Amino acid sequence: MSLIVQKYGGSSLANPDLIRNVANRISNASEDGNQIVVTVSAMGDSTDNLMDIATKITNSPNPRELDVLLSTGELQSCALVCMALQELGKNAVSLSGAQAGIMTDSRFGNAKISKLATDRIEMELNKGNIVVVAGFQGITDEFDITTLGRGASDLTAVALAAGLKAERCEIYTDVDGIFTVDPRLVPNAHKMDEIGFEEMLEMASHGAKMNPRSIELGMVFNVPILVASSMNESSGTLIREVNDMDMKVGEIRNRVRGIATEKDVAKIIVYSVVDRPGIASSLFEPLAQADISVDVIVQNSSVQGTTDLTFTVKQSQLNNATSVVKKVADDLGSGQIGVDEDLAKVSVVGTGMQDSPGYAAKMFKTLASAGINIEMITTSEIRITCIVKVSELSKAASALHDAFEMDFNY
Numbered sequence: 366m367s368l369i370v371q372k373y374g375g376s377s378l379a380n381p382d383l384i385r386n387v388a389n390r391i392s393n394a395s396e397d398g399n400q401i402v403v404t405v406s407a408m409g410d411s412t413d414n415l416m417d418i419a420t421k422i423t424n425s426p427n428p429r430e431l432d433v434l435l436s437t438g439e440l441q442s443c444a445l446v447c448m449a450l451q452e453l454g455k456n457a458v459s460l461s462g463a464q465a466g467i468m469t470d471s472r473f474g475n476a477k478i479s480k481l482a483t484d485r486i487e488m489e490l491n492k493g494n495i496v497v498v499a500g501f502q503g504i505t506d507e508f509d510i511t512t513l514g515r516g517a518s519d520l521t522a523v524a525l526a527a528g529l530k531a532e533r534c535e536i537y538t539d540v541d542g543i544f545t546v547d548p549r550l551v552p553n554a555h556k557m558d559e560i561g562f563e564e565m566l567e568m569a570s571h572g573a574k575m576n577p578r579s580i581e582l583g584m585v586f587n588v589p590i591l592v593a594s595s596m597n598e599s600s601g602t603l604i605r606e607v608n609d610m611d612m613k614v615g616e617i618r619n620r621v622r623g624i625a626t627e628k629d630v631a632k633i634i635v636y637s638v639v640d641r642p643g644i645a646s647s648l649f650e651p652l653a654q655a656d657i658s659v660d661v662i663v664q665n666s667s668v669q670g671t672t673d674l675t676f677t678v679k680q681s682q683l684n685n686a687t688s689v690v691k692k693v694a695d696d697l698g699s700g701q702i703g704v705d706e707d708l709a710k711v712s713v714v715g716t717g718m719q720d721s722p723g724y725a726a727k728m729f730k731t732l733a734s735a736g737i738n739i740e741m742i743t744t745s746e747i748r749i750t751c752i753v754k755v756s757e758l759s760k761a762a763s764a765l766h767d768a769f770e771m772d773f774n775y
Contacts, residue, residue, distance in 0.1 A: 367532040368490070369394060372404040372500065372522035376539040377595035378442050379409035387595060388449035390537070391495060395455065400490045402529065404500040404522040405446055407438025412515075428473035432502075432512045436462070439499035439518070446497050457495040460485065462502035462510075467521065469503035469511045475656070476503060476511035478520070481528035498525065519579035527586035534588050537595035542602030543573065545771045546624040550759045555771065557623070558600070561607035564622050564714050567748045571712040572627025580604065620717025621724070621769040626762050627710040628755050630660075631683040632740065633690055634703035635674040648674060651693055657686045660710075661743040661752060675741065677752060680706055708740060709758040712750040713765060719746050731768040737761050 371394065373387050395401045415434055419426040426434075443459035450457035466482030489496045500518025503511050513520055519536055526534035541556050543565065548554040560568075562584035569575040575592070583590045583604065593601025638644055645664065652659055663675045678686045683706065690702055718724045728749050732739055737760060741752035753761050 366398045366400060368400045368402070368529055369533060369535060370402045370404065370522050370526040370529065370531045371535045371537065372518055373406065373446075373595055374518065374536075374538045375406040375409050375411065375442075377537055378405060378407075378446070381445075383595075384408075384442075384445050384449050387537075388446060388453055388455075390595065391446075391450060392453050392455055395495055401495045402486060402490070402525055402531070403446065403495065403497045404518055404525060405439060405442040405497060406500050406518040407435075408442050408445075411438035411441065429509060432473045432476075433510050435512050436499070436502040436510050439501050443497050443499045450495055450497075455495055456493055457497060458489050459497045459499070460489075461499050462521070463504035463508075465496075465498045465525070467498075467503035467524070469505055469513070471505045471507070471509060471511065472656075473509075473511055475514040476505075478503060478513070478524055481524060483525070483528050486525070486529065514576075514578075516576040517578065519576040520582065523579040523582045523586075523588055523590060526588045527582060531588070533591060534583065535591045535593065537593055538574075539594065539596060540574070540592075541594045541597070541599040542592050543568075543575070543604070543623070545622075546762050546766050547572075547574075547626050550626060550762045551624075551766045554766065556599075557602050559603040559605060559607065560622060561716065562604060563747060564716055565604045567712070567714045567745065568623050568625040571625040571710055571714075571748065571750060573623070573625045620721055621713050621715040621771065622717075623714050624762055624765050624769075624771070625710070625712040625714060626758055628758065629679045629681060630677055630708040630710050630752065630755075631680045631686075632675060632677050632703075632705040632708055632752070633683075633686060634705075635690060635694060636701040636703065637671045638674055640670055640672045644672075645674070648690065648693060649676075651689050652686060655685060655689050657682050657689065661741045661750070663741055677708070677741065705740075707755050708752055709755040710750055710752055711758060711761045711765065712748050713769060714748045716747045718749075725749050727768060728765065731764050732761055735760055735764040737764070 378384050447457040447459040468480045469476035469478055486496050500521040523534050543557050544554040546554045566580045569577040569580050590604040591601050659676050661677045665673045737757045739751045743750045
């Protein structure tokens with residue numbers, strides 16, 4: 366008998382028929398003799414609808430009260446899935462994040478899991494129940510409800526799988542698995558049968574449709590994660606610890622595994638900053654204190670004692686970031702700030718690129734041949750990322766997919 370954690374996203378739970386479909390899938394998994402813990406997201410667009418209501422009440426919802434409000438979406442899904450399972454004759458119980466023992470810090474809206482107390486879940490499993498847990502939420506030591514950030518029901522599922530020492534975590538959504546590139550941008554994208562944690566983490570961090578925190582947690586605790594569709598019986602994609610010896614033997618192979626894309630990118634330029642020690646710290650510390658994540662950073666060479674600082678943030682954080690930068694611009698000796706919202710990221714990812722020359726040159730040449738200008742560049746050991754105009758993202762992804770010969774069976 367195995368313990369399996371399953372997660373179903375909002376698109377898989379958008380209406381009663383889909384909820385019944387999910388209940389049937391859970392029921393079938395339990396009939397194989399497995400113990401099943403399920404994590405659910407809010408139904409369809411429930412979270413967006415709740416946020417819309419809140420912003421009609423106030424332009425600046427109190428973060429604590431907003432978490433209380435948004436957490437109700439997952440609770441609705443929890444109860445409805447349990448009702449559907451009970452209609453099938455299954456014993457099932459729903460638990461909120463708090464009842465499931467998911468403890469967090471008090472960073473409302475983007476809380477971090479501090480510990481798991483799985484006693485209640487284990488007790489319900491020992492009673493023969495299927496346990497359905499509300500994703501996306503937890504509770505602080507002061508018993509305040511928190512949410513873990515958008516898309517964090519994946520994180521809930523992987524955390525529970527790690528804490529319960531489950532055989533695997535299965536994440537069901539409306540797509541068949543992880544593709545070499547977003548198939549909405551490149552129709553000839555291929556589903557991968559498997560991918561390593563390290564490569565998947567890079568892809569998720571740069572636009573692939575997975576929560577990066579869930580991949581990181583899976584990597585730390587070595588929890589295999591299956592990503593598959595709830596709408597069919599496709600085999601999905603297994604995310605697991607992979608070394609190169611698991612792949613086809615031989616050094617001559619395609620070392621690029623995937624292409625990640627992201628549209629939520631904005632650029633801020635701080636012009637004519639006095640070039641002195643500590644200048645970067647003076648800018649980026651206030652941004653960190655405002656909980657604004659900075660991605661690509663470029664500092665130009667000094668000209669006559671001044672330099673330009675350019676960096677990217679998520680478009681959703683642009684207004685807050687601009688406000689922070691304006692407050693410190695005078696201290697930096699800058700009188701002008703520039704903003705560009707119409708940007709996107711395209712990244713090639715693959716562990717095989719480590720210590721292998723020519724991949725950056727090939728990427729840049731491919732984009733140039735397609736008439737695409739590169740705004741900024743950043744790299745890691747297994748990733749090369751270019752910032753381009755959002756209007757050229759699809760063309761860039763398609764050109765790179767062809768150039769790196771990813772049009773083959775994975």
